[in-house]
Amino acid sequence: MLASLELPPDPLRRNRFGTDLRTIRVLWLREVIRFGRNRLRVAMGLVSPLLFLLILGTGLNSLMGGGGFQGYLFPGVLLMAVQAPALAVGISIVWDRQSGFLRQMLVAPVRRAALVAGLCLGGATAGTLYGLLVLVLAGVAGIPYRPELLLVLGELVLVSFTFTAMGVLAAVCIKRIETFQVVINLALTPLLFLSGAVFPAGGLPGWLSAAVAVNPLAYAVDALRRTLPGDAARLPGTTGPQWWGSAPPLVAELGLVAALAAVALVVAARRFSRAE
Amino acid sequence: MSEYAVVAEGLRKTYGERTAVKGLDLAVAPGQLFGFLGPNGAGKSTTIGMLCTLVRPTAGRAEVAGHDVLRAPAEVRRAIGLIFQESTVDLDLTAEENLRFHAELFGVPRRRARVAIAELLELVELTDRRRSPVGTFSGGMRRRLEIARGLLHTPRVLFLDEPTTGLDPQTRISIWAHLHRIRREQGVTVFLTTHHLEEAEHCDRIAILDAGESVVSGTPAELKAVIGADLITLRTGDDAAAVRALRDHFGLDADAGADGVRVRVTDGASFVPKLCAELAVPVHSVTVTAPALDDVFVHYTGRTIREAEDGPMALAATSGR
Numbered sequence: 278m279l280a281s282l283e284l285p286p287d288p289l290r291r292n293r294f295g296t297d298l299r300t301i302r303v304l305w306l307r308e309v310i311r312f313g314r315n316r317l318r319v320a321m322g323l324v325s326p327l328l329f330l331l332i333l334g335t336g337l338n339s340l341m342g343g344g345g346f347q348g349y350l351f352p353g354v355l356l357m358a359v360q361a362p363a364l365a366v367g368i369s370i371v372w373d374r375q376s377g378f379l380r381q382m383l384v385a386p387v388r389r390a391a392l393v394a395g396l397c398l399g400g401a402t403a404g405t406l407y408g409l410l411v412l413v414l415a416g417v418a419g420i421p422y423r424p425e426l427l428l429v430l431g432e433l434v435l436v437s438f439t440f441t442a443m444g445v446l447a448a449v450c451i452k453r454i455e456t457f458q459v460v461i462n463l464a465l466t467p468l469l470f471l472s473g474a475v476f477p478a479g480g481l482p483g484w485l486s487a488a489v490a491v492n493p494l495a496y497a498v499d500a501l502r503r504t505l506p507g508d509a510a511r512l513p514g515t516t517g518p519q520w521w522g523s524a525p526p527l528v529a530e531l532g533l534v535a536a537l538a539a540v541a542l543v544v545a546a547r548r549f550s551r552a553e
Numbered sequence: 554m555s556e557y558a559v560v561a562e563g564l565r566k567t568y569g570e571r572t573a574v575k576g577l578d579l580a581v582a583p584g585q586l587f588g589f590l591g592p593n594g595a596g597k598s599t600t601i602g603m604l605c606t607l608v609r610p611t612a613g614r615a616e617v618a619g620h621d622v623l624r625a626p627a628e629v630r631r632a633i634g635l636i637f638q639e640s641t642v643d644l645d646l647t648a649e650e651n652l653r654f655h656a657e658l659f660g661v662p663r664r665r666a667r668v669a670i671a672e673l674l675e676l677v678e679l680t681d682r683r684r685s686p687v688g689t690f691s692g693g694m695r696r697r698l699e700i701a702r703g704l705l706h707t708p709r710v711l712f713l714d715e716p717t718t719g720l721d722p723q724t725r726i727s728i729w730a731h732l733h734r735i736r737r738e739q740g741v742t743v744f745l746t747t748h749h750l751e752e753a754e755h756c757d758r759i760a761i762l763d764a765g766e767s768v769v770s771g772t773p774a775e776l777k778a779v780i781g782a783d784l785i786t787l788r789t790g791d792d793a794a795a796v797r798a799l800r801d802h803f804g805l806d807a808d809a810g811a812d813g814v815r816v817r818v819t820d821g822a823s824f825v826p827k828l829c830a831e832l833a834v835p836v837h838s839v840t841v842t843a844p845a846l847d848d849v850f851v852h853y854t855g856r857t858i859r860e861a862e863d864g865p866m867a868l869a870a871t872s873g874r
Contacts, residue, residue, distance in 0.1 A: 296660055303657035311645045314686070381641040384605055385658040386630040 308399025348509025353474025367444025404437025588756030634703030783821030
């Protein structure tokens with residue numbers, strides 16, 4: 278009757294790091310498979326950034342009396358493409374919590390920080406793939422296909438990881454799906470408008486430019502804009518956040534985004550680890 | 554290590570003002586099929602949560618598979634399989650992927666996982682659907698998949714919270730057949746909750762929980778023996794005369810109601826011929842009913858399980874989880 282008690286030595290007592298890697302890998306794989314299966318969601322996720330690029334970009338082009346505004350919008354469009362799947366991970370956490378799936382994972386003998394890391398990497402991968410699909414259309418916005426685009430892709434990995442970590446952090450703090458969606462929408466709109474993605478952040482009055490300076494999205498957009506090849510994404514004058522009157526170095530901008538991801542990840546993992 | 558698969562002493566959980574579980578004592582022997590019976594909101598899910606290390610007890614202690622739930626939660630988690638009330642399969646993935654992912658999370662070596670997955674899919678009769686997305690499965694199939702998943706890492710105790718809720722009667726029967734089979738073939742201790750009294754008959758031992766307290770425990774037969782007597786219901790030409798005759802000839806306390814004359818006796822089957830021989834009034838029909846767990850529940854709580862569910866505790870059920 279107790280045959281199961283005498284099964285081979287417990288395979289679970291291996292080194293912790295190996296277990297963590299395995300956990301991260303399986304959660305990452307789950308997100309990637311789900312991404313691959315749900316083609317409709319992929320298509321939907323690309324529609325709004327493309328509408329943004331084609332409609333808003335074309336409309337503002339005629340307003341500006343020239344061309345090139347689509348190029349200016351392009352970093353923001355990349356950001357929009359990346360954020361949808363990243364935030365979907367947060368939504369799925371809240372959803373999983375309601376449906377009980379989360380408890381199914383929480384009862385596994387693995388470190389919860391590894392669960393969070395796996396989820397974030399999954400969201401980052403999905404986000405990067407969305408970003409890549411938009412990046413392929415760079416020519417539409419007048420951006421030349423040059424090797425720098427690979428650097429942009431690397432930045433997109435970082436940005437979508439950060440987005441996912443923020444979404445996961447929000448998801449572990451907010452229990453109700455309705456609240457989550459309201460909070461995300463409320464937070465995202467001003468963050469996007471004050472990031473320099475839609476209009477240059479240079480000519481803003483003092484308090485708004487202060488808001489730009491503390492907006493993490495502004496650094497992400499600015500870093501993307503500075504890395505994109507050619508001049509299509511740039512406008513004369515200052516477009517991004519300013520530190521004491523001049524633009525911060527690119528590395529500092531990326532470092533800030535990475536630091537934000539790290540903080541969000543650590544806080545989310547700690548909150549996630551708390552038992553009821 | 555204790556000799557029991559599950560032990561709890563004075564286990565207690567309060568949520569603010571509300572006490573979900575008030576000092577619970579439990580002992581489940583290895584290999585047993587243990588049923589935890591009670592109306593919704595009695596504290597069953599909270600108790601399972603505490604035993605599975607998902608809910609922190611306010612007071613008391615518990616050991617599962619010989620490990621303390623507070624001091625060694627990781628060991629407890631490795632030793633248990635858990636099937637929740639709600640369906641927790643990943644709908645976007647196939648049956649096989651669901652199992653494979655679970656095996657990865659629980660650190661089952663890949664080669665062993667491959668064998669175990671094939672065997673368990675066979676056990677729950679889902680082998681031919683292993684490559685279909687779980688989103689296309691019926692409720693009963695999902696539940697079966699969850700049972701397979703719960704067994705994948707060869708747990709010593711399998712917890713099931715309301716495994717048959719929301720399933721149609723036919724599916725319920727098949728789930729029970731599977732539970733008996735896994736208990737037999739895997740030798741695992743099964744700890745489940747239910748609010749269906751008829752299902753508790755399947756268990757080796759049951760404990761009745763009401764308003765956060767265990768009111769009684771024992772085998773279904775033991776509990777029914779407490780009621781002691783079969784219920785005989787008679788339809789006669791003159792109920793009042795029949796009640797009188799039962800009192801005068803047999804010294805039994807019968808009462809006449811809308812559904813006829815009701816009387817309790819220890820051995821109903823052998824009493825009926827004697828009764829018919831003695832009674833002068835015409836008898837139209839006789840029914841002998843063995844005591845059911847429903848009677849046990851009424852005996853200990855003073856109400857039927859349905860009345861208990863309609864009470865204010867029913868509301869607490871959702872917040873308790």
